[in-house]
Amino acid sequence: MRPGNVIEVHSASMRYRVHRSRRRSLREALFRSLLGRDEIVDVWALRDVSFEIERGESLGIIGDNGAGKSTLCLLLSGIMAPTGGRVEVEGRVSALLALGVGFQVDLTGRDNVLLNGIYLGHTREEIEAKLDEIVAFAELEDFIDMPVRTYSSGMRARLAFSIAASVQPEILILDELMGVGDIRFQQKSIAKMRELIAASKALVVVSHSMHTIRELCTRTIWLDKGTLVAEGPTAHVVERYEHR
């Protein structure tokens, strides 16, 4: 990786092999491979995409639905490996993709803070030290020892956000900048997100809101059907995207 860069993507491609029936049974697998009739459709979510992000930079990713933006986020956060090309990332990445997905509803809020905090990369000691702060931010002091099963969806969302926001990533990936909960908590969560952005070494924002992209990103790439069609200063790329 070139010095000064935190992310380098070298002609990355992502090909999903979609079987006609997505989950195959063993019988079907045997049957089809014996008869040579396995129907596989290749779907290219990304094709030969290359770009770099320098330390301190903030990159916007724009494009229509199905352009490959979310797949690109999955590659950058290391959840999937590209089927072609290389993705190099230097530093702790956090994508606020993971809001509350790891909740075990039978466990208490407290147990879930520990579990999810550790999933997100905290050590046991770190998360225990941050527990009170997380609970206070989520405003769940009175409910934290009750099973998450009993929480309203708003309470779950608040807890999930507070846990995710307790990790200060070096590289922050945001797939849509959205607040959670009621209007008051939304404002509070967006303010917290801005703190994380300010403290991160690099930022990647995926959004359909050109307002958000213009405000947060210095440079922007435009994806269309998996290929990179434009890259450059945000004002320039957004202009082209809006007036295509």
Add this chain to the structure above:
Amino acid sequence: MKSNLAGIWDRRHLLGILVVSNLKRQNKNTALGYLWWLLDPILMTAVYYVLVAVLFRRGEGNQPYLLFVLCGLLSWKAFSDSLSQAITSIRAQASIVKAISFPKAVIPLSLVLSNTVYFLFAMLVAVGLALWYAPEHGTWPTLYYFMLPVVVLIQVLFTAGIVLVLATLGIFFLDTTNIVGHVVRMWFFLSPGLYSIDFVPETYRFLFSLNPFCGLMTAYRDILMYGRMPAAFDLAYTAIAALLCGLVGFFIFRRFEGKLAQRL
């Protein structure tokens, strides 16, 4: 992130909290809660007491058959529960696998470890039974109890290997659950759980003894019932087989791990 030993060691806190969560979750909604850790093996013992001592009248001979059966059953339960839970374990965590990067092997491995904790509690019941029989049959605890952790470790290693393979298969084929249920039942009857290996016809005895659970069940009995050291050669074979199984399972899991998130 790929599962390798360094990666799993890095995320040992995650493995730890997953084990704790498994343990907490399973008894959270029951009235008796953690009492089940002991009640479960006690009730199982009671069921087999009726079967063994009352119906088959096997307890009257010179050895405590109930303890004999339990040494096989309890270790098998830890094994088979790990297997059946592991097959669907990664699919059950699909949303987190697709949202966070971590070595996925910690999910099935945490199940092996939480079932090992249950097993250790169940062993307390077996030890209690050994003490109960001690005045009559002389099954007093001996220094060889210190060998128990070694045997348990071998079993954990073996279980981990099988579990990693099944967790991988479970992602790609939904039928794995159905097949494994029958294979596991067959495997149990081919293991010396309800009978002794000496009961097997001489011609087949060697084949039967290749099964690592033959060595494991025999070792538990040697320690808990006969107060003697498990046969060194058999134990060494079992340990090597378990180690190989663990390694093969680990490499198979690693080989397919990159594709898991896509297949969920």
